[in-house]
Amino acid sequence: MTATVLNPSPIAKAYLDKVRKDVTALVEKGRRRPRILGLLGQEDGPAATYARYAQRGCEAAGIELDVEHVQAHEVEARIAAANIDPEVDGIFLYYPLMDRANDRWLRELVDPRKDVEGMHSFWARLLYENHRHVDAGHELRAILPCTPLAILKLLQHAGLPTHRVGDEPPLAGITACVINRSELVGRPLAAMLANDGARVHSLDVDGAITFEPAIGRRTFDVTDSGIDRAGALASADIVISAVPSRDFELIRGDEIREGAICVDVAEFTNFDQSVLERASVFVPRVGPLTVAMAARNLPRLLRLRSERA
Template sequence: MTATELDPSPVAARFRDQVRADVQRLAEQGRALRVVGLISQEEGPAATYARYARRGFEDVGIGFELRRTTPAEAEAAVAAANTDRDVDGIFLYYPLSDRAGDRWLRELVDPRKDVEGMHSFWGRLLYENTRFVDPERTVRAILPCTPLAVLKLLEAAGVHSDRADAPLEGVTATVINRSEVVGRPLAAMLANDGARVHSLDLTGSLTFEPAVGRHAHDVRSSDIDRRAALAASDVVISAVPSRDFELVRAEELKEGAVCVDVAEIANFDASVRERARVVVPRVGPLTVAMAARNLVRLASARRRP
């Protein structure tokens, strides 16, 4: 078996077309959308991501301004963007501070402008599997843009069941790295859609049991190790930002698995293409498209009477 490589760019293009039409609709109503990105680094992954984001937002007609700040000035920069009536969305490019400081900055972003979907307001809805903000179910909850991009790529790879309310029912997945930005919300989103998810991290293993038959997923401690988790998984997603990470190899995988690399550096050995069915080498283009989609939803909700 030789794996098919799934390029995220054509998938992202389809979503950008939809977003572009929505942006045009808002423009015809007199609303020009604008995002502010806050960054503290001149070079590195954050700066690269910001350049891609600018192109992605501007491609669909959304204005993008990158504001440089320092760790000491970051809180004030977030506050200024929150209160700026001409700013519809805020994007933070990490690290802006240290880990605790970045967590605090995420909480300072106005949830109504949080295009990344990382504020605890949105996190609570995610972990409770609440899909709408209002009782009338007219305003959809915002989901973290990178995990959401992964779900859309799995759909494009043909990973789905016949149940609309549980599109990943029967799927077993492993997510390597339980970060608050990608790994943990992604595991929850997969489980909310019906998958059983083994979450592996340096601190140990957890299993996210699917939300099929109940309102939300359940999380339990697990003693499953990497070998057993990978061997059982139809989907393997890795997001480890370290060159010391032991790459996932072909012999560890279940035959026909779908492998998604979310990390800035490769997490999968080239040999996985001999055993996997689909390999997704990057997610970035679709992450930006999901952020733009989130922005349109936030802006549209704020315009409701």
């Protein structure tokens, strides 16, 4: 078996084209062009590269993304100003801006109604409680974190087989392994997969836990599984790894189930080339679709603000 390598760029373009149609319709009704403010603390490096990609993606969607370089001591005041600025429709933070603990705090300073990344605790609470709308009439969709959402969209395009029966959720019967339990990607992704019916083994430096699927209850459950890397990888239909370290022991082909779908989210590759000989689909990067999901979130936020003003 030789894995199909799934390029996220054409998929991202399709979503950006749809966002552009939504934005064009808003402008034709007399609204100004939507604008996102991005705050960047680095002149170069991964965050700066991501900001450039995000600018191109937003431009393709008809959205203006202004990236502003800020010093660590300026960030809080700049977020506060953007929150009340009527000319700013969305806010994008490019980490690191301060340090890990303070960056987590910065996410809480962003007005959730302008949070195109979907990382504020307001949105996280809805995600972890599996509330998919913010209104009783189920017309206003909750905002989901853009990288985990991008991964779910890529899994759909990868041709993930279904084992669901009857009215079970779409990922019922699927087992996933997610390596790294960060608040940015790993934890919300595991929750989203489990809320859609998958059993998710979540591995991290702090140990392993299992997100039990939300079947027969509103939301997932979490248990101390004690499963090790070998067991988690061997049992998984889906393997997603997001370890931001060159020292991570690469996932090898002989560790995964034949036909598994593998997704590499890390800055430094987490997969050995031998995975291509055993996986059915390999996704080498997610970034373009992350940008598309952030752009997609903006019209939803605009509608949310207009309908709940």
